[in-house]
Amino acid sequence: MSELADLQRAFAAALHDGAFDAAARRVRALGVLPAERLALYRRNMRATQHDALAATYPVVRRLVGEAFFRVVALDYLRAWPSRSGNLDELGGELAGFVAAYAPAADLAYLADVARLEWACHESALAADAPALDTAALAQVPAERQGAIHLRLHPSVRRVESEYPVVEIWEANQPDRDGSLLGDVVAERALVWRAGPLVSVRRIDGAERDFLDALAHGAALDAAVAAMGTADATRVAAMVERLAADGVIAGFTPGAVAA
């Protein structure tokens, strides 16, 4: 068993760190240098893990270009080696990594784009939830509506940015040429999944505060109060849209004590 662990540690040093010597001594040559054999495994590993990152971060990749993304991916994997046999879990630290990544310092918005793409990735895999029972919601008497607790769909994520993160994300979808059409302002993204489809849209500060309050368990009254200045018509339209889109996936009548 410890023999096996030794061998696997030596092999891993070749794969992850490019340190071939210890493993090469335990590999039969058969006409090919052991280090060359190990190098094939190292290339395979890097290609697999690069491809998984590229699949999760298509916009980051497009922004920096394929060649530079390869470098980013290798540097990232050195800092954050894969910790799971499930490749869907690879790449969760990329946003933090690129935020401190000197070669990409000119692209200040890159980390936020990465956070948005990771939010989309998580959203795609998040738990399902039954659709909101709108008929039941409509039957709640007006005087008790404020006490309702609206539940967000498990796939809902929010991303705050000082940059036009939604604009950049939209401009770099496959059907767009990358040029920004809107104003270059700070944006907040709302991410959610309806059926199999993950959606991204921008929200303003008031809607963010409302969703934050709901996420923290606030009743409808308190969530509306958290928005500050919003008027009743606006709140009704906002809630209606969130419900229709599937961002709100359920409710608990407030009269029932927890």
Place this chain on the structure above:
Amino acid sequence: MAGTLARPGAGIGLRTPHHGGVERTAPPVALLEVHSENYFGAGGGELALLERLRGRYPLSLHGVGLSLGSADALDERHLAALERLVRRFEPALVSEHLSWSSIDGRYANDLLPLPHTRAALDHVVARIEKVQERLGRQLAVENIASYLEFGESTMPEWEFVAAVARRSGCAILLDVNNVYVNSVNHGFDAHAYLAAMDPAAVAQYHLAGHEAGPFGLVDTHAAPVAPEVWALYAEAVARLGPRPTIVEWDANLPPLEVLLDEAGRADAILAGRHLPSRMPERAA
């Protein structure tokens, strides 16, 4: 097939680019294989698709990430996710690879070779037993393609594979392409490999394409099944018996029809309707 006695048929490895095509056209394959880890999410479109397909096809859950042969402890989270998936979908077969992928918690996300030693055998047998106990069912374990051999190995690969099945009670998922690739890479007789397999232990065959690498052959799953592999498959079916067969294509995927044609060829061989016109002679 209605009206005939159930006999093993061929299916395909279902990968994302063909999700829509398979659902729309419902091709008449005998079974579908999916990679277990692609369905480890809590919810979402992939799981919903699998839920829709499970009524139409027997499923084969094929794991690539459990790192069965690792000297690390088994990854409890991975095992729990697999267990959830198996209980939910009740697949016809649950399989993994006779390989390792991680040590000290660092993963290569690749199928890495084990040394064929007594100690490695003891270790992997104990791990397979644990997994089988946890899942409450037999696991099928696949022989991998490899690009090196370890000096410390004391037995040939086929002896190692056969002993794993005999001692753990697991089934063998015999990847015929991997047998062929390794016979070329390591210079052994593929026929001797087949002869060492216990027919009763073989639960499924895999077929896939390989390509020439910098040295030897690489199991890329990015090409049609090679003529030599078709011939070896026909020999396996004749020698070990017909078993459900999966054609796998994982990179540079062709149109669905091409993959279905390959599965059709496997079906014909399973039914004994076809033998390759030229059986390649093996050099002694």
